[in-house]
Amino acid sequence: MAQPILGHGSLQPASAAGLASLELDSSLDQYVQIRIFKIIVIGDSNVGKTCLTFRFCGGTFPDKTEATIGVDFREKTVEIEGEKIKVQVWDTAGQERFRKSMVEHYYRNVHAVVFVYDVTKMTSFTNLKMWIQECNGHAVPPLVPKVLVGNKCDLREQIQVPSNLALKFADAHNMLLFETSAKDPKESQNVESIFMCLACRLKAQKSLLYRDTERQQGKVQKLEFPQEANSKASCPC
Numbered sequence: 001m002a003q004p005i006l007g008h009g010s011l012q013p014a015s016a017a018g019l020a021s022l023e024l025d026s027s028l029d030q031y032v033q034i035r036i037f038k039i040i041v042i043g044d045s046n047v048g049k050t051c052l053t054f055r056f057c058g059g060t061f062p063d064k065t066e067a068t069i070g071v072d073f074r075e076k077t078v079e080i081e082g083e084k085i086k087v088q089v090w091d092t093a094g095q096e097r098f099r100k101s102m103v104e105h106y107y108r109n110v111h112a113v114v115f116v117y118d119v120t121k122m123t124s125f126t127n128l129k130m131w132i133q134e135c136n137g138h139a140v141p142p143l144v145p146k147v148l149v150g151n152k153c154d155l156r157e158q159i160q161v162p163s164n165l166a167l168k169f170a171d172a173h174n175m176l177l178f179e180t181s182a183k184d185p186k187e188s189q190n191v192e193s194i195f196m197c198l199a200c201r202l203k204a205q206k207s208l209l210y211r212d213t214e215r216q217q218g219k220v221q222k223l224e225f226p227q228e229a230n231s232k233a234s235c236p237c
């Protein structure tokens with residue numbers, strides 16, 4: 001029943017009530033399906049992965065956090081161009097001892113990756129190479145979108161990673177760069193943009209692949225790129 005759609009977002013019934021009504025009434029109109037995009041958040045311990053995912057999914061900054069063990073899941077349902085999509089965020093552990101048994105699960109069927117560093121800690125930036133290597137080592141398809149996030153920008157006096165250095169790195173790895181703060185409420189829109197931008201891209205990619213498949217089947221003559229694939233017109237970033 002729950003089938004993946006072209007590898008870009010899995011489908012799940014909207015609710016148990018929806019399933020019950022399907023059994024009573026075979027009309028498919030009653031069975032609303034929601035796609036799920038799995039987005040993993042990766043980076044050194046203490047860079048603020050938990051806080052960023054809290055800010056996006058719950059709209060708040062947690063008073064207190066503890067080191068993530070294995071993984072914590074958070075999710076938020078968003079609406080893009082009339083389609084409801086569930087963004088499932090995997091808040092992964094930064095500490096090696098808390099992640100080693102889980103790494104395979106992080107990367108399995110992942111739809112997008114968020115690499116996070118702490119702008120006040122240069123080592124968390126230089127370690128990004130290692131995180132990217134780990135990601136590449138798990139055969140994540142090149143189409144999987146990746147973004148770079150410099151967190152803790154509220155600590156202006158302590159910034160160690162200059163924006164131009166981060167931008168150069170992001171460009172070299174074909175990623176967008178977001179500099180933000182999970183803590184500063186004024187930045188909450190920016191945090192939202194990180195995940196919404198990825199969700200928009202995933203939705204656009206899916207449409208693209210869908211049209212490509214149709215073309216192979218002779219249903220459409222010309223491959224038309226949806227706007228999002230070529231421009232950021234409807235992307236919040």
Ligand SMILES: Nc1nc2c(ncn2[C@@H]2O[C@H](COP(=O)(O)OP(=O)(O)OP(=O)(O)O)[C@@H](O)[C@H]2O)c(=O)[nH]1
Binds near residue numbers: 044048092151180
């Ligand atoms: N000033 C400031 N502190 C932050 C921000 N984001 C997170 N922190 C603090 O940084 C510390 C670590 O945050 P976490 O979100 O737990 O870090 P993590 O990357 O999830 O760490 P692991 O679970 O060990 O991988 C906490 O004390 C947070 O309060 C931010 O934007 N600004």
